[in-house]
Amino acid sequence: MNINRIFGENTRGVVLAILTVIILFPIGYSIISFVFAQTSPNAELFLEMPDSTYTECVKDTDYMRFHHWELLQSVRSEVVRFGIRGDISLSGCRKCHTSREQFCNKCHNAVSLYPDCFSCHYYP
Amino acid sequence: MKRRDFIKFFGGALLSGTTSAYAFRFLTTSILSNSSRDNPLPARKWGMVIDLNKCQSDCTECLTACRFENNVGFHDDNRWDVHWIRKVKLENQIGATVKEKDIVLLCNQCEHPPCAQVCPVQATYKREDGIVIVDHHRCVGCRYCMIACPYNARFFNFKDTHEWVNKDRPKRSHGVAESCNLCAHRLDVGKQPACVEACQNSGAGAIYVGNLNDQYSQVSRLIQGNSVKRIREDLGTDPKVYYLGL
Amino acid sequence: MDIKFESIEGKSFEYRVMMIVFAGFTVAGLLATWWVIQKGIWVTGMYSRAPWGLQIVMAVYYIGLSAGSLVISGLYGVFGKAEYKPFARIAVYIAMLFLIAGLLSIITDQGRMARIFIQPFVHFNLQSMFSINPILYIGHIFICLVYLWALFYEKKTLTKVVATLAFGWAFCVHTGTGAIFGFGARMLYESPLLPASFVAAAMASGTALMIIMIVMLFKLTNRIVDDELIIWLGRFLAICILVVLYFLLVENAYRAYVIELRHAAIFYLFGGYHSILFWVGLIIVGLVIPMAMLFNKRTGKTIRWIVLASSLVIFGVLCERYVIVLPGLMHPPELFPGMKITQSVFQEGIATYNISFLEVLQAVGVFGMIGFMFGWGLKFLKLLPTEARALR
Numbered sequence: 001m002n003i004n005r006i007f008g009e010n011t012r013g014v015v016l017a018i019l020t021v022i023i024l025f026p027i028g029y030s031i032i033s034f035v036f037a038q039t040s041p042n043a044e045l046f047l048e049m050p051d052s053t054y055t056e057c058v059k060d061t062d063y064m065r066f067h068h069w070e071l072l073q074s075v076r077s078e079v080v081r082f083g084i085r086g087d088i089s090l091s092g093c094r095k096c097h098t099s100r101e102q103f104c105n106k107c108h109n110a111v112s113l114y115p116d117c118f119s120c121h122y123y124p
Numbered sequence: 125m126k127r128r129d130f131i132k133f134f135g136g137a138l139l140s141g142t143t144s145a146y147a148f149r150f151l152t153t154s155i156l157s158n159s160s161r162d163n164p165l166p167a168r169k170w171g172m173v174i175d176l177n178k179c180q181s182d183c184t185e186c187l188t189a190c191r192f193e194n195n196v197g198f199h200d201d202n203r204w205d206v207h208w209i210r211k212v213k214l215e216n217q218i219g220a221t222v223k224e225k226d227i228v229l230l231c232n233q234c235e236h237p238p239c240a241q242v243c244p245v246q247a248t249y250k251r252e253d254g255i256v257i258v259d260h261h262r263c264v265g266c267r268y269c270m271i272a273c274p275y276n277a278r279f280f281n282f283k284d285t286h287e288w289v290n291k292d293r294p295k296r297s298h299g300v301a302e303s304c305n306l307c308a309h310r311l312d313v314g315k316q317p318a319c320v321e322a323c324q325n326s327g328a329g330a331i332y333v334g335n336l337n338d339q340y341s342q343v344s345r346l347i348q349g350n351s352v353k354r355i356r357e358d359l360g361t362d363p364k365v366y367y368l369g370l
Numbered sequence: 371m372d373i374k375f376e377s378i379e380g381k382s383f384e385y386r387v388m389m390i391v392f393a394g395f396t397v398a399g400l401l402a403t404w405w406v407i408q409k410g411i412w413v414t415g416m417y418s419r420a421p422w423g424l425q426i427v428m429a430v431y432y433i434g435l436s437a438g439s440l441v442i443s444g445l446y447g448v449f450g451k452a453e454y455k456p457f458a459r460i461a462v463y464i465a466m467l468f469l470i471a472g473l474l475s476i477i478t479d480q481g482r483m484a485r486i487f488i489q490p491f492v493h494f495n496l497q498s499m500f501s502i503n504p505i506l507y508i509g510h511i512f513i514c515l516v517y518l519w520a521l522f523y524e525k526k527t528l529t530k531v532v533a534t535l536a537f538g539w540a541f542c543v544h545t546g547t548g549a550i551f552g553f554g555a556r557m558l559y560e561s562p563l564l565p566a567s568f569v570a571a572a573m574a575s576g577t578a579l580m581i582i583m584i585v586m587l588f589k590l591t592n593r594i595v596d597d598e599l600i601i602w603l604g605r606f607l608a609i610c611i612l613v614v615l616y617f618l619l620v621e622n623a624y625r626a627y628v629i630e631l632r633h634a635a636i637f638y639l640f641g642g643y644h645s646i647l648f649w650v651g652l653i654i655v656g657l658v659i660p661m662a663m664l665f666n667k668r669t670g671k672t673i674r675w676i677v678l679a680s681s682l683v684i685f686g687v688l689c690e691r692y693v694i695v696l697p698g699l700m701h702p703p704e705l706f707p708g709m710k711i712t713q714s715v716f717q718e719g720i721a722t723y724n725i726s727f728l729e730v731l732q733a734v735g736v737f738g739m740i741g742f743m744f745g746w747g748l749k750f751l752k753l754l755p756t757e758a759r760a761l762r
Contacts, residue, residue: 015750023139080259083251085312091292119284120260120294187715202716203417213713214706224712229705238555244501245489264489265411265481267421268500274555274703276718280421280481282412298410299481355705359555 054096058088069115090121100124169254170306171336171364173346174228178330181226186331187211189322193307195295197285206279208304209319227370228331230319231256231277231304232355232363239269239278239303248301254336254364257305265299274359278303306333336364373456374756378591380749392741399735402728403478411481414728419721420699422479424729428736429475431691432468433507433547434568435684437576438583439465439514440540441606447533453599456755458529459521460587461580462536463747466514467740469507469543474736476504499550506543513539522752544572551694557634558625558698567617568694574610575687577603578680585677587754594757597673604676607683608664611657614690618653637701637720644697647689656686696723 057064059071071088078084097103100123108114117123190209191198197206209230216223237256240248247262248269270278278301285295293309296302307317315321316333323331334343343366346352352366378385406413416423442461446454480486495501513536520528548568551559581603588595625635639645660679669675700721705711711718747753 020135023135076261080257080261081249081251083253083255083308083312085309116297119297122288122291122294203419204412205418205716207716210715212711212716212718215710215712216708217710242498242500242554244495244498244504245485246493246495247489262485262489262493263482264485266476266479266486266500267481268498268550270418270421271559271699272555275705276703276716279418280411282417283410298412301481356707 057096058092090117090123094123098124167253167337169336169364170233170311170333171254171343171347171366172230172233172306173332173334173343173352173366173368175330175332175346176225176227176367176369178328179226179228180328183326183328184211185322185326185328186228186319189318190304192289193293193310193318195285195288195290195293197281197283197296198287199283204282206281206302208279208302225370227367229275229277229355230365231306232275232361232365233304233306235362235364236360238272238274238361242268242272244268251308253311255306255308255311256303257308258300258302260294260296260300260302263300265301267301269301273303274356274361275363373758375459375752376754376756377750377752378748378754380745384590385745385749389742389745392738392745395734395738396742397735397738398731399478399733399738402731402735403483406478406728406732407483413726414732415724415726419702419717420696420723422695422699423723424725424733425475425479427688427691427695428733429472429479430547430550430568430695431575431688432472432475432736433543434572434575434687434691435579436465436468436472436510437540437544437569437572438580439517439576440537440544441573441577441603442580443517443533443540444537447530448537453596453759453761456758457580457584457599458533459518459751459753459755460583462514462517462521463751463753464579464583464744465540465576466511466518467743467747469511469514470743471736471740473504473507473511474739475733478732478736499546499553503543503546503550506539506546510536510539510543541569544569547572551698554698556698556701556703557631558638558701559694561621561624563617563621563624564694567614567621570610570613570617571687571690574607574614574683577607577610578683578687581607581680582677582684584758585673587748588758591754593754594759596758596760597671598760599758600673600676601671604664604670604679607676607680608661608670611661611664611683615653615657615661634701638693638697641697641720642700642722644693644700648693651689652686652693655682656689657683660686699723 059067064071072090075086075088078086079089093103100118104118104123187207187209190196194208196208197204199205209228211226211228214225214227216225233254233256235250235254237248237250240246240250240256243249244266245262245264247259247264248256249259250256265280267280270280280301281296281298284298288295307315307319310317311333316324320331320333323329332343332346334341336344336347338344339348346368347366350368352368353370354363354366355370357363414423414425439461442454442457445451446458477483477486490501490504494505513532517529517532517536520532545565545568548565552561552564552568554560581600584595584603585600587593622635622639625631625638639648660682663669663675663679666675669679700723702719702721
């Protein structure tokens with residue numbers, strides 16, 4: 001099988017390199033940002049303690065820290081697609097965690113995740 | 125040849141790895157989101173009755189209420205404004221007589237909605253209680269639903285919504301389609317839609333929303349006791365907005 | 371028959387200028403698209419009553435232009451006309467590029483572009499033409515890739531199988547694209563004939579494009595092509611035009627005849643500048659004149675005239691795509707038959723639409739992108755045969 005039948009000389013190396021970089025770029029980017037996020041000085045505890053009557057969140061802290069997006073997504077599909085309006089909602093979060101800058105953005109920025117919830121939903 | 129084989133193998137492994145990772149993620153999320161709980165929706169079928177005889181020609185309470193309740197995009201330019209509910213003047217000429225009438229138009233909440241049929245991502249869909257609703261999180265903004273809708277009732281957010289009157293409800297960023305959803309968030313918690321409330325507060329009481337499956341509800345009794353009409357019944361979309369005195 | 375394929379050298383001044391121009395187009399298109407993403411679709415001049423614009427027109431046009439491979443693979447792979455084998459590589463490559471262009475046009479038209487790569491494939495809606503079509507397009511791109519691979523490595527059986535598959539699949543692609551409009555609920559869209567007429571128009575424009583491409587490329591790179599092959603393609607093009615005309619006639623006659631649709635037909639045929647495009651651009655310049663040229667004994671056998679006719683057909687089919695997409699949008703659905711809406715907060719009645727500068731930039735960008743890929747392919751892939759001769 002002679003590759004020169006398709007490509008001219010000296011091009012396949014360049015093409016393959018470019019393709020590999022394109023394929024690898026998103027994966028490498030997320031791996032690097034994840035690793036850096038673990039060690040970055042910003043990656044301290046982000047949670048400001050809420051000054052509120054509530055003492056506990058809807059789920060325990062460990063779950064909320066890493067899986068709150070799953071919870072929010074399943075709540076979202078329950079509300080939007082099945083019309084089940086339960087107790088958990090973004091405005092519920094707002095009762096304790098009053099500031100978006102302190103509560104959401106600090107952590108999201110550190111792990112370079114930029115969800116666009118708040119372009120439509122209100123959070124002060 | 126050896127390097128080529130290595131590249132082949134490596135590339136193939138990478139490709140299949142990434143695709144399966146994506147596939148796994150989608151599979152799990154779809155299982156999560158489709159977890160069916162027992163929900164109260166199927167027992168109800170929301171419908172609307174608009175009594176045009178009571179509707180006053182210079183009153184726009186329902187339009188304002190809708191705009192304030194749902195943060196509907198308004199840009200002072202009728203090319204890009206979004207109207208979940210709008211009022212038009214209709215002229216019917218029979219011989220020499222000209223009959224004029226004001227009509228409130230909104231999404232007809234069809235039983236067989238063409239917009240949901242053509243939506244490529246199932247963002248527009250019919251809930252089990254008959255409300256046609258848009259999942260703004262999923263809409264890609266292809267605008268096919270606007271073309272399919274025979275009632276001109278669907279609108280597209282060409283611009284970001286800027287004013288944010290009702291902070292409890294989301295506003296829209298540009299690039300998603302929408303239409304009236306009969307204030308599903310209010311109906312779900314047992315309140316009446318904003319337009320109905322506004323109409324009652326203004327004293328006219330021309331708009332009613334209720335359960336069509338319950339034959340003793342107000343809308344059912346109005347439909348039974350009067351001659352009702354729907355817009356373009358001949359299209360077979362089976363709208364659930366009924367007009368008295370059209 | 372042993373055919374040798376050669377890539378072009380790609381060091382000439384003209385080639386470099388071409389590549390730079392295409393790259394410039396691409397950059398312009400990307401900038402325009404970025405601007406549209408940032409600001410929202412309204413900057414392109416689309417509004418509530420004209421939600422689709424030039425991008426959709428160009429998308430269906432590009433998809434139609436990819437039908438050249440349908441013709442060639444039909445001639446060579448299905449009907450066994452071995453003299454068209456030299457054109458198979460270039461035809462399939464161009465088809466693939468135009469399918470990519472169609473997809474790019476659709477993608478850049480979306481309000482939420484980032485979601486189009488995931489959502490349609492996760493939440494597939496079997497009832498929606500817009501959901502089925504991307505699958506068809508992507509499938510066709512893959513088939514084209516396999517086809518190219520089979521052609522490059524000269525695998526005889528595989529080529530035969532893939533050519534047949536590509537032929538059938540391309541039919542589905544063009545029918546499906548027509549069905550986006552033909553199955554729509556608008557008065558000027560709704561027509562079971564539209565998918566079929568779409569296939570005919572696609573084959574006409576695809577053949578015309580192939581004729582122009584073959585003649586131009588072979589001339590510019592000093593290769594030999596037998597006139598007979600081009601003349602045969604020209605005759606085929608003439609027949610395609612005849613079929614397109616027939617479909618147009620039936621469709622418009624139906625609309626004009628049925629009382630319910632008559633005012634829509636009047637709007638379509640005599641209702642504004644799209645009517646000028648329809649009569650002058652499509653019927654006269656785009657179909658009748660080229661058909662006369664191609665059926666004429668003298669001009670139908672001259673390469674120069676055939677190329678001119680092909681260019682006219684390509685222009686005519688662009689007009690056809692425009693008059694399929696936009697008049698159907700501008701003509702409003704009738705909410706109250708027999709009554710008139712005199713006053714509304716919203717533009718009721720017949721809408722207007724003007725092509726805006728940004729849309730043109732986006733379309734040009736898509737064209738530049740595939741043009742760049744085309745140039746790249748000419749240089750690095752062995753697409754063109756050294757000569758193409760008719761069988762005697």
